[in-house]
Amino acid sequence: YLTSKDEFHAYLQAEGGSKNREEDEELDLQGKLYLAPLTTCGNLPFRRICKRFADVTCGEMAVCTNLLQGQSSEWALLKRHCTEDLFGVQLEGAFPDTMTKCAELLNQTIEMDFVDINVGCPIDLVYNKGGGCALMTRSNKFEQIVRGMNTVLDVPLTVKIRTGVQEKVNLAHKIIPNIRAWGASMVTLHGRSREQRYTKVADWDYIAACAKIANPMPLFGNGDILSYEDANRAVQTGVSGIMVARxxxxxxxxxxxIKEQRHWDISSGERFDILKDFTNYGLEHWGSDTQGVEKTRKFMLEWLSFLCRYIPAGLLERLPQKINERPPYYTGRDYLETLMASQNVDDWIKI
Ligand SMILES: Cc1cc2nc3c(=O)[nH]c(=O)nc-3n(C[C@H](O)[C@H](O)[C@H](O)COP(=O)(O)O)c2cc1C
Structure with a gap:
C-alpha cells in the first residue's frame, strides 16, 4: 500500500481525484433501523442480540493509527457476526494519508458493507489531535480524507457528524452539501453539538432541515429515541432512516x-433471558477461559449501567419513558425487577 504523502497524492491524481459514487456498490438503507456504533458497549455479542430486530449494525470506532500499527485488539473491533447482514466499520483519524492507507487495508482484508468516518467523536483525546468532531472545522483535511478513502474503497463510504462544535453555532448544514459533493453515500447527523454532549435534547428541527439540504444523498437522524413514538416523530422529519444508541x-x-409499533411490558424474567443469551454469545466470542469469562462479565457490567435506567412500562403512570427523565427510587414487581432498577454496582454484580 501507499507509504508516503507524495505517493498518496500521485495515486489520487492517477485515479482522477475522486471516484464517482455510482461506481461503488449501492448502499440502500432507506427506512432501515440502524444500531449506532458504540465504543465498548457495542461489542459483537451485544450487536448479535440487537440484530434480532435492528437492520443495520456497525462495529465500535477503530482508531486509524492503531490499525496501521497492527494492534490486534483494534483489528478485533472490526469483526462481524454472520447474522450482521448490513454491517459497517467505523474509523477515526485526522489525516488523509493515514486514513486512506487504512481504508486500503480494510478494503483488502475486511468483509464489510460500508465504512463510516467518525466526525462526531467529542472526546479531548481525539478532538485535540484534529480527529472526530474537529474535522467539521478542518474542511480541507476533511475533504481529502473523504475523497482519498472513497478512491480506494470498493464499498460505500458514510460519514457521522454532529450539529457542530459549539452549542449555538450550527455547522452541519454548511458541510453536508460538500460531503455529498466529495462522494459520500450517506450522512448520519447526531442532533447535538460537541459542547452539548448529552445535556440538552437533540435538535430534530435542525436534523429535518439538514435532511432536505442533503437530498438526494440519504441522511439518517440520531438522538434521544427511546420509544416507538420517538421513532415515528423522527421518521416524520423526512430523514431516510434513524439511528439508535443509548x-x-x-x-x-x-x-x-418500533417494528411492531407497541410498548412491550417485558418481564424481569424475559430481560434476564436476554442477559443469559449475552453471556453465551460473550463466552463464544471472547472464549470460556478465565480471560473470556472476565471480559464477558466486564462488558455485561458496562451494559447493566445503562439497562438499569429502564423503567418497566407496566409501572409507568404515563407512557412512554423519555430518555432524559430520571425516575425517583421505585420497587419492582418482583425481586429481580427491583435488582435490575438498582444504580448500585454491587447489585449488577449480583445479577
Ligand atoms: C457508550 C457509548 C459509546 C459510543 N461510541 C460511539 C462510537 O464509537 N462512535 C460514534 O460515532 N458514536 C458513539 N457514540 C455516540 C452514539 O453513536 C450516538 O451518536 C449518541 O449516543 C446519540 O444517540 P442517542 O441519543 O440515541 O444515544 C457512543 C455513545 C455511547 C452512549
Whole structure:
C-alpha cells in the first residue's frame, strides 16, 4: 500500500481525484433501523442480540493509527457476526494519508458493507489531535480524507457528524452539501453539538432541515429515541432512516417495539433471558477461559449501567419513558425487577 504523502497524492491524481459514487456498490438503507456504533458497549455479542430486530449494525470506532500499527485488539473491533447482514466499520483519524492507507487495508482484508468516518467523536483525546468532531472545522483535511478513502474503497463510504462544535453555532448544514459533493453515500447527523454532549435534547428541527439540504444523498437522524413514538416523530422529519444508541442500551427490545409499533411490558424474567443469551454469545466470542469469562462479565457490567435506567412500562403512570427523565427510587414487581432498577454496582454484580 501507499507509504508516503507524495505517493498518496500521485495515486489520487492517477485515479482522477475522486471516484464517482455510482461506481461503488449501492448502499440502500432507506427506512432501515440502524444500531449506532458504540465504543465498548457495542461489542459483537451485544450487536448479535440487537440484530434480532435492528437492520443495520456497525462495529465500535477503530482508531486509524492503531490499525496501521497492527494492534490486534483494534483489528478485533472490526469483526462481524454472520447474522450482521448490513454491517459497517467505523474509523477515526485526522489525516488523509493515514486514513486512506487504512481504508486500503480494510478494503483488502475486511468483509464489510460500508465504512463510516467518525466526525462526531467529542472526546479531548481525539478532538485535540484534529480527529472526530474537529474535522467539521478542518474542511480541507476533511475533504481529502473523504475523497482519498472513497478512491480506494470498493464499498460505500458514510460519514457521522454532529450539529457542530459549539452549542449555538450550527455547522452541519454548511458541510453536508460538500460531503455529498466529495462522494459520500450517506450522512448520519447526531442532533447535538460537541459542547452539548448529552445535556440538552437533540435538535430534530435542525436534523429535518439538514435532511432536505442533503437530498438526494440519504441522511439518517440520531438522538434521544427511546420509544416507538420517538421513532415515528423522527421518521416524520423526512430523514431516510434513524439511528439508535443509548435507547438500544437501555431497552435492547426497542427495535421490536418500533417494528411492531407497541410498548412491550417485558418481564424481569424475559430481560434476564436476554442477559443469559449475552453471556453465551460473550463466552463464544471472547472464549470460556478465565480471560473470556472476565471480559464477558466486564462488558455485561458496562451494559447493566445503562439497562438499569429502564423503567418497566407496566409501572409507568404515563407512557412512554423519555430518555432524559430520571425516575425517583421505585420497587419492582418482583425481586429481580427491583435488582435490575438498582444504580448500585454491587447489585449488577449480583445479577
Ligand atoms: C457508550 C457509548 C459509546 C459510543 N461510541 C460511539 C462510537 O464509537 N462512535 C460514534 O460515532 N458514536 C458513539 N457514540 C455516540 C452514539 O453513536 C450516538 O451518536 C449518541 O449516543 C446519540 O444517540 P442517542 O441519543 O440515541 O444515544 C457512543 C455513545 C455511547 C452512549
Amino acid at each position: 435507547g438500544a442500551l437501555i431497552k435492547t427490545w426497542l427495535f421490536t417495539e
